[in-house]
Amino acid sequence: xxxxxxxxxxxxxxxxxxxxxxxxxxxxxxxxxxxxxxxxxxxxxxxxxxxxxxxxxxxxxxxxxxxxxxxxxxxxxxxxxxxxxxxxxxxxxxxxxxxxxxxxxxxxxxxxxxxxxxxxxxxxxxxxxxxxxxxxxxxxxxxxxxxxxxxxxxxxxxxxxxxxxxxxxxxxxxxxxxxxxxxxxxxxxxxxxxxxxxxxxxxxxxxxxxxxxxxxxxxxxxxxxxxxxxxxxxxxxxxxxxxxxxxxxxxxxxxxxxxxxxxxxxxxxxxxxxxxxxxxxxxxxxxxxxxxxxxxxxxxxxxxxxxxxxxxxxxxxxxxxxxxxxxxxxxxxxxxxxxxxxxxxxxxxxxxxxxxxxxxxxxxxxxxxxxxxxxxxxxxxxxxxxxxxxxxxxxxxxxxxxxxxxxxxxxxxxxxxxxxxxxxxxxxxxxxxxxxxxxxxxxxxxxxxxxxxxx
Amino acid sequence: xxxxxxxxxxxxxxxxxxxxxxxxxxxxxxxxxxxxxxxxxxxxxxxxxxxxxxxxxxxxxxxxxxxxxxxxxxxxxxxxxxxxxxxxxxxxxxxxxxxxxxxxxxxxxxxxxxxxxxxxxxxxxxxxxxxxxxxxxxxxxxxxxxxxxxxxxxxxxxxxxxxxxxxxxxxxxxxxxxxxxxxxxxxxxxxxxxxxxxxxxxxxxxxxxxxxxxxxxxxxxxxxxxxxxxxxxxxxxxxxxxxxxxxxxxxxxxxxxxxxxxxxxxxxxxxxxxxxxxxxxxxxxxxxxxxxxxxxxxxxxxxxxxxxxxxxxxxxxxxxxxxxxxxxxxxxxxxxxxxxxxxxxxxxxxxxxxxxxxxxxxxxxxxxxxxxxxxxxxxxxxxxxxxxxxxxxxxxxxxxxxxxxxxxxxxxxxxxxxxxxxxxxxxxxxxxxxxxxxxxxxxxxxxxxxxxxxx
Numbered sequence: 001x002x003x004x005x006x007x008x009x010x011x012x013x014x015x016x017x018x019x020x021x022x023x024x025x026x027x028x029x030x031x032x033x034x035x036x037x038x039x040x041x042x043x044x045x046x047x048x049x050x051x052x053x054x055x056x057x058x059x060x061x062x063x064x065x066x067x068x069x070x071x072x073x074x075x076x077x078x079x080x081x082x083x084x085x086x087x088x089x090x091x092x093x094x095x096x097x098x099x100x101x102x103x104x105x106x107x108x109x110x111x112x113x114x115x116x117x118x119x120x121x122x123x124x125x126x127x128x129x130x131x132x133x134x135x136x137x138x139x140x141x142x143x144x145x146x147x148x149x150x151x152x153x154x155x156x157x158x159x160x161x162x163x164x165x166x167x168x169x170x171x172x173x174x175x176x177x178x179x180x181x182x183x184x185x186x187x188x189x190x191x192x193x194x195x196x197x198x199x200x201x202x203x204x205x206x207x208x209x210x211x212x213x214x215x216x217x218x219x220x221x222x223x224x225x226x227x228x229x230x231x232x233x234x235x236x237x238x239x240x241x242x243x244x245x246x247x248x249x250x251x252x253x254x255x256x257x258x259x260x261x262x263x264x265x266x267x268x269x270x271x272x273x274x275x276x277x278x279x280x281x282x283x284x285x286x287x288x289x290x291x292x293x294x295x296x297x298x299x300x301x302x303x304x305x306x307x308x309x310x311x312x313x314x315x316x317x318x319x320x321x322x323x324x325x326x327x328x329x330x331x332x333x334x335x336x337x338x339x340x341x342x343x344x345x346x347x348x349x350x351x352x353x354x355x356x357x358x359x360x361x362x363x364x365x366x367x368x369x370x371x372x373x374x375x376x377x378x379x380x381x382x383x384x385x386x387x388x389x390x391x392x393x394x395x396x397x398x399x400x401x402x403x404x405x406x407x408x409x410x411x412x413x414x415x416x417x418x419x420x421x422x423x424x425x426x427x428x429x430x431x432x433x434x435x436x437x438x439x440x441x442x443x444x445x446x447x448x449x450x451x452x453x454x455x
Numbered sequence: 456x457x458x459x460x461x462x463x464x465x466x467x468x469x470x471x472x473x474x475x476x477x478x479x480x481x482x483x484x485x486x487x488x489x490x491x492x493x494x495x496x497x498x499x500x501x502x503x504x505x506x507x508x509x510x511x512x513x514x515x516x517x518x519x520x521x522x523x524x525x526x527x528x529x530x531x532x533x534x535x536x537x538x539x540x541x542x543x544x545x546x547x548x549x550x551x552x553x554x555x556x557x558x559x560x561x562x563x564x565x566x567x568x569x570x571x572x573x574x575x576x577x578x579x580x581x582x583x584x585x586x587x588x589x590x591x592x593x594x595x596x597x598x599x600x601x602x603x604x605x606x607x608x609x610x611x612x613x614x615x616x617x618x619x620x621x622x623x624x625x626x627x628x629x630x631x632x633x634x635x636x637x638x639x640x641x642x643x644x645x646x647x648x649x650x651x652x653x654x655x656x657x658x659x660x661x662x663x664x665x666x667x668x669x670x671x672x673x674x675x676x677x678x679x680x681x682x683x684x685x686x687x688x689x690x691x692x693x694x695x696x697x698x699x700x701x702x703x704x705x706x707x708x709x710x711x712x713x714x715x716x717x718x719x720x721x722x723x724x725x726x727x728x729x730x731x732x733x734x735x736x737x738x739x740x741x742x743x744x745x746x747x748x749x750x751x752x753x754x755x756x757x758x759x760x761x762x763x764x765x766x767x768x769x770x771x772x773x774x775x776x777x778x779x780x781x782x783x784x785x786x787x788x789x790x791x792x793x794x795x796x797x798x799x800x801x802x803x804x805x806x807x808x809x810x811x812x813x814x815x816x817x818x819x820x821x822x823x824x825x826x827x828x829x830x831x832x833x834x835x836x837x838x839x840x841x842x843x844x845x846x847x848x849x850x851x852x853x854x855x856x857x858x859x860x861x862x863x864x865x866x867x868x869x870x871x872x873x874x875x876x877x878x879x880x881x882x883x884x885x886x887x888x889x890x891x892x893x894x895x896x897x898x899x900x901x902x903x904x905x906x907x908x909x910x
Contacts, residue, residue: 030767091769097665155767182671196670200768209732210552211883215651215853216637218783219695219753220727220744222737226691226756232684240674272675277664280808282677289675298674300772301681303762308779310758312485312610313655313816314546315781315854316882317755324763326770328673353735361768398670399770427771428666 003137004446008129012439015129016112018048019438022087022121023105023114029065029088029155038151041087042066045124045149052128053135054147062159065151069170072131073144079452080144082173084406085124085180086153089116090427097429110435117433118424123179124149126419126438130445142453146173153180153400156200156362161405168409175375175452176406179441181396181418186434188266189387191379192416194294194395195403197329197366199338200302203228203346204357205321211307212317222353224321225306232323234349235299235342240284242299242327244345247338252331254295262290265392275423294395298328324361328397335363335401364401369414378451379415385451386444398426417444458592459901463584467894470584471567473503474893477542477576478560478569484520484543484610493606496542497521500579500604507583508590509602517614520606524625527586528599534907535599537628539861540579540635541608544571545882552884565890572888573879578634579604581874581893585900597908601628608635608855611655611817616860623864630830630907631861634896636851636873641889643721644842646834647871649749649850650858652784652821654793655757658683658801659812660776666762667772677808679776680761687778689804690754690797695739697754697782699800702793707786709750717745720847730878749850753783779816783852790818790856819856824869833906834870840906841899853881872899 008015027041028034042059049057049070057070065088073080092102092115100106105114112122127147134141148171150160164171184190207224237243254262267290273281283292292298306321308314327338343358350356369376371393383391396416403414419441425431463470482496483489497514504512504525512525520543528535547557547570555561560569567577582602589596603626605615619626639645662679692698709717722745728736738747747753761776763769782793798813805811824831826848838846851871858869874896880886 030769031765091763091765091767093763093765093769094666154769196673198670198770200770202768207733210880210885211549212731213853213881213883214753214755214757214781215653215783215851216877216881217731217748218651218755218781218852219747219751220736220738220852221731221733222735223755225759226687226754229684229687229756229759232681233688236681276667276672276676278662278676278808279810280677280806281675282806282808283675292674293672296674298669299681300669300673300678301684301762302669302769302771303764303773304680304684304776305760305764307756307758308546308548309760309777310485310546310548311487313779313781314485314548314757314882315653315655316757318758321759322764324768326669326673326768328670351735351737353733353737355734396670397673397675398668422671425665426668426671427769428668430665 004133005443007133007137008442008446015125015442019122019125020105023116024103026103027088027151028091029152030091038065038088042068042151045087048128049147052132060163062163064159067160067163068149070147071145072141075141075144078143079174080146081452082146082148082171082176083127084148084176084178084402086120086150087124088151088154090154094429099430111432112435113430113432115431117431118420119426119431120153120180122433122438123419123441126179126441126445127177129442130449133446134449141449143449146171157402160402164405164409171410173410173412176410176412176414177448178400178403178414178416179418180400181398181416182420182422182424183418184265184392184394186421189383189389189391190394191376191383191391192396192418193369193371193393195367196397196399197333197335197364198326198399198401199329199335199363200326200361201339201342202359202361203323203325205350206319206355207353208319211319214315214317217317221317222351223317224354225318227351227354228304228306228321228323231346231350232301232325240282242297244342246341250332250334251297254291258295259291262294263288265290265394293397295330297330297333299325301325328399329366331366331368333366335365339363364399365404367404367407373413374455375413375415375452378454379417379448382444382447382451383417385447386440417448419444459588460898462588462592463897463901470580470897474577474580475560478571479558481558482543482606483546484607485546493520493543497523497606500542503583504602507587515618517618519614522615522618523604525602526600527596530596530599533598534629535601536907537601537603537626537631538582539603539631539633541575541605542579543606543609545609549884554885566887567890568885568887570886572886573875574881574886575608575635577888577893578874578896581634581896581900582632584897585904588901589904596904598904601626612857615857619860619864626865628865628867631865631867631869632903633855633858633869633871634873635855636853636871637875637877637879638873639720639847639849641876644838644844644846645849646831646838646846647851647873648824648826648848650822651852651854652788652790652819653781653854653856654784654790654818655781655816656794656797657814657816658778658780660805661774661810662808663774666774669770669772672772676772677806678772679809680773682806682809683759683761683776683778686801686805687756687780695737697752699797701796705787705789706752709746713750714746717749718743720745720849748852750785752785752788754780756780783854784821786821786823788821790820794818819854820859822859822862828868829910830868830870830907833909834872834903837899837902837906838872840902841895872903874899
């Protein structure tokens with residue numbers, strides 16, 4: 001065992017306590033009421049970077065939530081990695097389904113429960129802990145390390161891309177490292193080599209200027225909630241295909257090799273179904289579950305609301321109906337083009353008896369890695385050393401829109417070394433991180449620094 | 456001018472103040488939090504009946520909210536009328552759209568704004584005021600008068616029908632008088648000769664045991680909110696026809712005479728459309744607006760909710776989706792048969808990948824009057840005396856399920872002498888009653904007592 005891994009083993013409870021500290025800060029980025037918590041979380045990260053050994057750690061104001069930058073550049077001539085992550089978290093609704101408070105990190109059976117545990121505070125800290133381990137045990141680190149930790153990932157990273165473009169020099173690096181994804185499963189370490197993009201829209205249909213009595217008016221006016229149902233239903237066919245004209249035009253087709261590779265992964269539909277508690281799985285006809293979530297676009301209602309939602313029976317025709325819908329995109333779909341296609345289609349099929357508003361809430365590009373890049377191979381070795389098994393390569397269904405920006409603007413390969421697990425309940429009640437993943441993740445991050453230096 | 460109408464004129468502000476008193480009591484029947492307010496409203500009605508001259512006024516407990524009974528039987532040999540109404544009100548959501556507090560009755564431009572102003576507190580009081588006027592000005596009343604004022608009309612009158620059946624003798628009468636409907640318009644006094652029935656269901660679709668990240672799972676599972684949209688959309692065709700097998704089987708068809716009579720009413724689709732602020736009207740193909748709301752069944756979403764409904768973009772696949780839907784029924788549709796047909800159809804068309812629950816929240820029969828009954832003709836004369844114009848007969852789209860029960864159990868004709876107006880915003884924000892309608896309504900109620908006595 002190396003001095004670095006010995007240090008990490010000795011400092012498990014220190015690192016766990018630090019994780020709990022940041023998890024107690026309710027840094028929900030979408031809600032203006034949490035503005036002060038966002039600032040507190042940014043300051044906590046800044047201080048933690050300094051304490052870990054960064055020689056520079058600072059908060060950069062943006063038009064939105066601040067970005068934290070840190071660096072340790074004490075290895076001239078060695079490669080430089082840029083660790084990207086985010087300190088903001090998703091909202092906690094429905095709060096009543098949490099077993100313990102979302103901002104009261106609680107250990108149960110080897111897992112730590114809290115909003116942000118896996119997404120992404122726990123995964124940010126593995127790299128901070130790794131740098132600290134190298135500096136504390138060896139007095140140096142095999143690579144130069146930069147940190148870029150933002151506060152708007154959960155709301156579309158609006159100010160990050162401009163920041164990256166404006167600070168190309170500050171952020172220049174040989175590889176970008178992102179830990180914001182999951183491993184294939186606990187027994188199958190993996191590296192993520194593809195991400196889906198996102199197009200998120202909000203639809204508002206207005207029927208009348210006020211709510212109407214469903215007895216006096218029922219049958220003579222369009223009910224915007226019924227119209228919303230018609231509209232959403234018309235967007236997807238019974239075969240799971242999205243019915244917006246042009247939607248699939250730019251989709252990069254799965255190759256035979258990729259399909260074979262996905263088919264060889266240790267996936268069981270039945271286990272997957274049981275784990276999420278669905279009566280049956282369903283998706284686009286002609287594709288497997290792993291293909292559907294990794295390599296095919298999707299369309300989901302994320303929220304819908306209209307009319308009376310309390311106890312009992314209120315006989316009202318609502319004046320307005322709202323829905324949030326989002327599409328996960330795959331390479332080469334353009335979020336802005338898709339937003340336009342879907343918006344146009346919605347306006348074309350909505351009945352003339354409702355007013356239609358569609359707002360583009362946010363979007364992000366899909367991304368694919370080059371599997372034969374030395375940085376990806378280095379990451380493979382680091383994961384194998386930490387988890388005892390060579391990682392498989394898989395494509396994630398989620399979106400980290402900024403990954404495409406990193407590749408493009410910094411001209412550096414991206415390593416998506418996520419150490420979460422599929423049952424982490426990201427964005428849902430009772431989010432958690434497995435402590436064994438957190439501890440081994442720190443090892444993997446420390447080894448990655450060594451392997452990248454090795455080339 | 457008779458002594459009775461002189462009395463009513465002199466006592467306008469007294470009666471208005473009393474109306475405001477009862478409107479200040481937030482007797483929302485659907486919400487258990489308002490239990491004490493319900494009791495307070497019942498006691499207020501009991502006291503008011505006594506003050507108006509009832510020789511018996513009492514509160515009857517039920518399994519739910521209490522029923523208030525009152526009587527003045529000082530005219531032996533004269534006919535007896537039973538005035539039915541309700542002291543409970545609809546919820547106030549969306550509260551933010553009220554210009555003044557729903558329980559702070561406010562006069563503006565000849566109208567009194569408050570929840571319950573027209574539905575039904577204002578319309579109950581016209582009859583109480585009428586009895587008071589007869590007794591105060593003549594020392595007697597031309598008919599015997601009974602009052603039956605319940606507290607569960609807005610939640611389905613669950614305990615009223617059993618009460619009526621158990622108290623046939625107490626409630627025995629020659630005519631039931633109900634003021635809980637609207638006139639055709641301010642210039643067209645009307646009597647309501649038909650009401651729609653109701654079948655109100657709540658649907659719950661469950662996809663998975665927890666909310667899912669739409670990136671990780673989007674495309675591989677059924678989203679219950681999408682499934683709910685599909686389901687609701689499948690219930691009604693583009694031509695406005697309800698697509699549940701058997702739904703129209705028992706519908707009594709409109710006769711040529713009825714269609715001609717409805718067509719002769721002073722209705723303008725354009726005015727109707729402008730008044731509710733709809734971009735365009737829409738309804739079942741082959742029927743006019745008045746036919747659609749009066750004589751054809753309808754199906755509306757009254758509420759729908761699922762997933763994230765806050766600010767911003769949360770990328771979640773909700774575990775559960777909810778909807779409240781209700782059907783207005785026409786003679787001879789049976790609410791329980793319709794509930795069964797719709798529930799079976801929903802279960803038949805829902806995908807196997809969601810769990811389906813359908814709850815029957817409440818139902819009520821539709822009703823039609825015999826236009827040539829002496830009591831209906833007496834009501835016609837009373838309305839003509841008060842409003843200066845013979846009333847037209849029209850069919851209301853709303854439901855007062857208990858009306859069918861009255862006809863059946865008490866074997867007495869029902870007079871639906873509503874003095875509301877179509878723009879009263881029943882069940883919606885800014886409910887109001889026109890004070891001129893309230894004042895003339897008291898006259899009509901007093902004249903009705905005279906005209907019924909005349910036979």
